Amino acid sequence: MKFTIVLYAAPYSSQASLSALRFAQAALEQGHEIVRVFFFYDGVHNTSAFSVPAQDEYDLVRAWNALILEHEIDAVSCVSSALKRGVLDTREAVRYERTGGNLMESVVLSGLGQLVDASLKSDRVISFGA
Amino acid sequence: MTSNASGRRNLTFISRRSPYGSGYAKACLDMVLSAAVFDQNVTLVFMDEGVLQLLPNQQAGNIHAKDLSAALAALPLYDVDKVYAEQDSLTRRGLLPDQLAIEVMLCDADKIAEIIRQSDVVFTL
Amino acid sequence: MTTLHTVNKHSLNSDLLSSCLRVARAGDCILLIEDGIYNVRTLEDLAAGQGCELSGLQCCVLRDDLTARGVAENALPDFISAVDHTGFVALACAHRQSVHWF
Numbered sequence: 001m002k003f004t005i006v007l008y009a010a011p012y013s014s015q016a017s018l019s020a021l022r023f024a025q026a027a028l029e030q031g032h033e034i035v036r037v038f039f040f041y042d043g044v045h046n047t048s049a050f051s052v053p054a055q056d057e058y059d060l061v062r063a064w065n066a067l068i069l070e071h072e073i074d075a076v077s078c079v080s081s082a083l084k085r086g087v088l089d090t091r092e093a094v095r096y097e098r099t100g101g102n103l104m105e106s107v108v109l110s111g112l113g114q115l116v117d118a119s120l121k122s123d124r125v126i127s128f129g130a
Numbered sequence: 131m132t133s134n135a136s137g138r139r140n141l142t143f144i145s146r147r148s149p150y151g152s153g154y155a156k157a158c159l160d161m162v163l164s165a166a167v168f169d170q171n172v173t174l175v176f177m178d179e180g181v182l183q184l185l186p187n188q189q190a191g192n193i194h195a196k197d198l199s200a201a202l203a204a205l206p207l208y209d210v211d212k213v214y215a216e217q218d219s220l221t222r223r224g225l226l227p228d229q230l231a232i233e234v235m236l237c238d239a240d241k242i243a244e245i246i247r248q249s250d251v252v253f254t255l
Numbered sequence: 256m257t258t259l260h261t262v263n264k265h266s267l268n269s270d271l272l273s274s275c276l277r278v279a280r281a282g283d284c285i286l287l288i289e290d291g292i293y294n295v296r297t298l299e300d301l302a303a304g305q306g307c308e309l310s311g312l313q314c315c316v317l318r319d320d321l322t323a324r325g326v327a328e329n330a331l332p333d334f335i336s337a338v339d340h341t342g343f344v345a346l347a348c349a350h351r352q353s354v355h356w357f
Contacts, residue, residue: 025340247256
């Protein structure tokens with residue numbers, strides 16, 4: 001099966017991010033394909049490389065990064081959600097004269113069209129939110 | 131499931147939240163419009179607190195927000211014409227169908243269940 | 256064609272489960288996840304109160320979310336089965352649509 005995963009919630013503020021990550025891991029372990037992970041709304045906070053969890057806390061952001069890189073998953077953060085929440089890549093940081101970009105290396109900023117596109121290419125779209 | 135030859139799917143959006151108190155109502159509308167721009171077969175259903183988006187006379191400028199009901203009025207321009215509101219959700223909140231900000235088709239839970247069954251993808255916000 | 260519904264909040268705190276039950280139909284599956292697992296205690300009464308027939312629905316709960324919250328798997332009512340994340344994926348494959356109530 002081809003899955004798209006949509007995540008609307010920030011890490012740590014709810015369980016949604018962990019739920020989405022564990023679903024993704026289980027799907028991949030079973031040999032399914034993840035067409036895209038789309039971070040939307042507060043979900044874009046999962047793609048900020050600036051996240052520093054406590055030493056004894058599970059590092060959700062790095063876990064997402066590792067999963068995306070290991071399985072070469074196409075991962076997108078919605079650009080409009082990201083910008084207003086202070087998640088920027090280097091290009092946007094320069095454009096908007098912010099001190100630096102913080103977008104995780106494995107993710108690109110793009111529009112909702114990528115979610116529509118993923119919906120067309122997937123057998124299942126699974127969403128997690130708070 | 132695969133798209134048909136034209137890459138067109140039945141995308142359904144169930145909008146369950148009131149406007150302004152959270153950003154979900156606007157986020158849902160943004161998704162609806164994106165799907166419409168990409169020529170998908172879009173259905174929008176307002177249920178639960180989502181029907182409160184349909185209250186007329188919203189003066190969102192007072193809270194530095196964009197008027198969501200005005201944005202909803204643009205749905206026909208995007209060829210989004212399958213717009214439903216659950217009757218029970220309206221009734222529980224004292225909303226009368228002829229006093230809504232936009233024209234909607236009234237439906238019951240059976241209709242929503244049918245819409246879900248006919249969808250390729252359902253987004254619930 | 257059937258639907259997988261996921262519900263992530265307790266019915267005493269949210270109308271998610273109530274709305275889910277209104278539109279779930281025979282053959283569908285309701286999977287309780289995150290705080291939705293607390294519904295294992297309230298699901299039957301809530302469904303009865305809404306005149307919703309549970310016998311046609313498959314009711315499941317995510318095991319790790321259940322045990323994390325101190326609710327024992329062996330205390331589950333007969334009609335609710337616990338699944339792990341592999342089971343969650345399998346349910347997503349088995350049902351053509353999914354509606355995620357959160």
